[in-house]
Amino acid sequence: AIVDRRLAPGTKLSEGEVGTLFDVSRTVARAALQMLSFEGLVRTERNRGAFVANPSPEEARQVFASRRLIEPGIATAACERVTSADIVAFRAQLDEEGR
Structure with a gap:
């Protein structure tokens, strides 16, 4: 939110x-x-x-720059380890949050 x-x-x-x-x-x-x-x-x-919080524009830029550096590595590591059961659980979580 x-x-x-x-x-x-x-x-x-x-x-x-x-x-x-x-x-x-x-x-x-x-x-x-x-x-x-x-x-x-x-x-x-x-x-x-x-x-x-109400971050300043510079603080927001720093946060997003950090996320751009970190998140691709997290996504890659997750893709290497994901199982079929994980995908089913993830889809169920998305459905629940989409309500």
């Missing part, structure tokens, strides 16, 4: 709401928000919570 811009920069993301939205515990939601913060998609503020 953040990457697709369905959540606007500055939107507050409470652990409880994120947990309810994805049907996970607050502990799992907190861990996910921490990972998103590490990736620069979310910023956290002490005693205020987590918010959708």
